[in-house]
Amino acid sequence: MTNIGLLGAVSVGKTTILRLFVKYLKTNKIDEVKGGKSCTVVKTDFSGEAVLDPETGIKETKTIHPNRVVFRENELKRNHTLFAPGGDRGRAVVRMGVITISRIAKQIIAVFACDRPVKEQFQFFRDVRFFPKQIYVCFNKIDLIPDNQRTQTVESMKSEVIEFFAKRNIVVKEFYTVSAESVGGMESFNDKAAEMILFIATT
Template sequence: MVNIGLLGDISVGKTSILRLFVRYLKQGDIEKVKGGTKCSVVKADFSGEATVPGGEKEDALNEKETKTIHPNRIVFREDSTNKAHTIFAPGGDRARAVVKMGIITISRIATKIIAVFSLDRDLDPQFEFFNDVRFFPDKIYVCINKIDLVKGDKEKKLTEVKGKITEFFEARKIAITDTFITCGETIEGFADVETYNNQVAEMILEITTKN
């Protein structure tokens, strides 16, 4: 059994990544991606979400902007081996004591950590989040999310961001096992949406079924 901790600053897309993975499991798309295998949802708990009044998504497609207060969690099982795995996604608002406690707890109980970064925001405040995480393994995975929001040369942007992330963790003697580029939502009009949606499922399968 692998316990994954999805850690990252506010609004990097951790909850969206979880919800997308659940969709892949429930619709059977998990078998169609690279390294795919039949898996089933055991439990999906998004009760840690609280609606933000007047958030940016208010009234847009009847969606509501949410903030994660208590860690969200999904448990899924590999049908062929019956092995169960858990993915935890605590919130990113370190200023709230209850959220910070969730971050500390998950960072301690997770056997694998995925550090999630968003490409649509400056990296410095995102790095600050990880400066506050005291319990870190010596090897982690990195997820660079929201590739759909990059304007212009995506490869140039990714090279720059990957370099800064590697430098940040190397300075803390933390090695990056692998890096995944993702789009955690189904975005209309984004030509490569399926490729980067699939990367979410492939990332989680790679970490759980190969360990």
């Protein structure tokens, strides 16, 4: 069994990535992605994940307790657990969730949003003391970057992230560029999000 932690600042899309992965499992689309295999959802817990402001009607993410997805590789009968704690460092209960997940996760995926300066998102990771020596990095929300700027944006983010983690003696094993939202024309980036989790969990 593999425990995987998706860590990142507020509203980088950790929960959306988990929900997309669940969708791929439940529709058997996970069989069709690169490295795909038959898997089943065992359990999901998205409690406290979103709040609807009755005055504005805007959905604002407020993850207090870590969201969790357990899935099973059907052929090998192995279960894997995905955890996505909140990114609000100001809340003690959220901070404890981040600390716990960073300690129990065998693999860590550091999630960054492409639509915000990456330096702003580093503050979250400065407060995380327990990290494996090798991690994965996911750049989410690529759909919010204009087509002609995507390559340059991602390459710039990669350089900054490598430099940031190198100062802590942490190596980035692999980068993934994804879109966890179901937006027209982003299907290949949706697939990448599912492929990322499946590969990291099962290899």
